[in-house]
Amino acid sequence: MSKKLQKLIAIVGPTASGKTDLAFALAKKFNGYIICADSRTIYKEMNIGTAKPFASRMAHETSPSPLLLKERGANDSRTGKIEGIEHYGLDLIAPTEYFSAAQFKEYAESIIDMPLLPCRDRVNPVSTKHCSIIPFLVGGTGLYISAVVDNLSFPDAPPNNNFRKEKEVLSIDTLVNDLLKKDPDAQDVVDLKNKRRVIRALECIEHTGTAFSRHYTQNPQKYDVLLLGVKRDRKELYDRINTRVDEIMKQGFLEEFELLYTTYRCAVPGMTGIGYRQFCLWKQGKLSLEQAIEKFKQGDRNLAKRQMTWFKRDNRIHWINNTQQASCLIEPFLSSF
The missing domain is CATH 3.40.50.300 (P-loop containing nucleotide triphosphate hydrolases)
Structure with a gap:
């Protein structure tokens, strides 16, 4: 049995x-x-x-x-x-x-x-x-x-911090083009709008010398x-996202961000997440506070679209x-x- x-x-x-x-x-x-x-x-x-x-x-x-x-x-x-x-x-x-x-x-x-x-x-x-x-x-x-x-x-490929730093300064379009040139099937297994995922796929190709998609297997x-x-439904979800960001601001996100920024600045992996990266732009004078909050909401709405695309498959x-x-x-x- x-x-x-x-x-x-x-x-x-x-x-x-x-x-x-x-x-x-x-x-x-x-x-x-x-x-x-x-x-x-x-x-x-x-x-x-x-x-x-x-x-x-x-x-x-x-x-x-x-x-x-x-x-x-x-x-x-x-x-x-x-x-x-x-x-x-x-x-x-x-x-x-x-x-x-x-x-x-x-x-x-x-x-x-x-x-x-x-x-x-x-x-x-x-x-x-x-x-x-x-x-x-x-x-x-x-x-x-x-x-x-x-x-x-x-893939059995250890993190390569030097490789990641080199790729991090490139645009997402440049990285995606490079990935698909080396591994056309990667589009089926990699979120091409997620810069960290694209860099990881390129990192694995660099280390193994073979296509990333070949190592991505189901057992x-x-x-x-x-x-x-x-x-x-989309309208309800977007309303929930907007409301949640407003609640996050009320809970003290700005204070949390300031503490993190003082300790880490913006180049560390954790600060690349939605919300934190928009407020990094605010801290750098590239966005107003109101714009950073709206970009936070927009970032979550775009994430929701990508997540639904993934799960609907x-x-x-x-x-x-x-x-x-x-x-x-x-x-x-x-x-x-």
């Missing part, structure tokens, strides 16, 4: 679509824990601008300080609880570091494959009654999701996966609007667990 695969529930969708709220509700209902699959919330110290769960859930407090968020993030994120739900995938690296999809896959699998006993010890030393056993992989970074869900293999499935996608995703619809799919999925 073949061995049953570990159940895994993935919740995907564009930024600001409501994935986090849905994941909290479902993890509480189905005794689960959450692994965030987000290429921005992996950064320490970057809490408000990346809309980390613990930051958004402190929004009801009076003017939460970025320093307070930083302290709580260090204590409550990587292996801690938020509203009673175990959370992983937050605060993994410093803003000066890079983190690849291959590294995320290794990290996520180390959590999902963790034996029950350590889970019992972590949650309740006496009993497994309240132990979280259903992993929820939640996020909008499609490559992170696919790395785990599809058990992808990646036998490791987990029994239910894929859920949060559905929003996957016909395994069940698109849902609310917790009830999700529960109706999860209950039979878990019935054989």
